Amino acid sequence: MQLKCVAIDDEPLALQIIEKYVAEYPALTLVNTFEDAISGGEYLKRNKVDVLFIDINMPDITGIDLVKSLEDKPMIIFTTAYKNYAYEGYELEAVDYLLKPINNMRFGAAVQKAIGYYQYKHTDTSGEDDFLYVHSEYRLIKINIKDIEYIESMQDYIKIHTLGASKPILTLMPLKNAIEKLPSAKFIRIHRSFVVARDQIRSIHNRKVKLTEVELPVGTNYTDFIKDWHK
Structure with a gap:
């Protein structure tokens, strides 16, 4: 190179x-x-x-x-x-x-x-990437996918909430584009505004997903995810 x-x-x-x-x-x-x-x-x-x-x-x-x-x-x-x-x-x-x-x-x-x-x-890879790159705070940031707890949509921006971080990473990117960069086996969309890491889900009750410290709503169009999660 x-x-x-x-x-x-x-x-x-x-x-x-x-x-x-x-x-x-x-x-x-x-x-x-x-x-x-x-x-x-x-x-x-x-x-x-x-x-x-x-x-x-x-x-x-x-x-x-x-x-x-x-x-x-x-x-x-x-x-x-x-x-x-x-x-x-x-x-x-x-x-x-x-x-x-x-x-x-x-x-x-x-x-x-x-x-x-x-x-x-x-670089062409046969497997999935272990990280992704986003632009935030005027520079390029490398994020380990295993550290992502959930992603929140804010119109044209998204907030990437990572484990142990004091604040989320804000970047100019539609949620749809972020989803395309994530391994589908490890992440699930539960709402038009939220994507969560499957292994970070602690419980689901009354259409609310409980993560370690936050609860997120399950959207009406995404309730099938609850049945799949209980299997």
């Missing part, structure tokens, strides 16, 4: 740092760097790459606007000197955001996410 990378940043020092860090990963090849977003954008429209390291704040065009203009988007790792990111960046499904000055360890974590996600998208 060899991932082609491009870096775009109007700060030459930032490009030097990225070039140095990329060289430490045999799976990455830095094919080009650009100090202005317009030249970098033209290159990306003519050449396919796997990973794009791009600054958000640049004088001619922002990194977010450049990424929006690309029809065939590579995996995006934004770099920025600002802690607050524009909300629009959320929908661009970036792999990660790196805060400047970028340290080697944090860079490495972003790269491993990109490598893992690439393998997830491009």
Whole structure:
């Protein structure tokens, strides 16, 4: 596996740092760097790459606007000197955001996410995946399927409730799409707004599913699940 990378940043020092860090990963090849977003954008429209390291704040065009203009988007790792990111960046499904000055360890974590996600998208497997990837809080998150207790639909978003977590993972994804990513033998839809892990069900009573700490309603169109569960 060899991932082609491009870096775009109007700060030459930032490009030097990225070039140095990329060289430490045999799976990455830095094919080009650009100090202005317009030249970098033209290159990306003519050449396919796997990973794009791009600054958000640049004088001619922002990194977010450049990424929006690309029809065939590579995996995006934004770099920025600002802690607050524009909300629009959320929908661009970036792999990660790196805060400047970028340290080697944090860079490495972003790269491993990109490598893992690439393998997830491009490797054929005969069995079911043990994890899934979602975009949340401006970055890509890997979730072990065995840790999912239930998923809650909120219109265009879903909340993924995982075991032992203090808060759910919120991501822009219809519940239908999430169901398609889950092994059907391990998860069951009990309501138009809820999907639960079968092995997390403790009891069912009066059309209420009891998990460890919560009770969820069983929808009218999903009552057949109760009969199957009692078998």
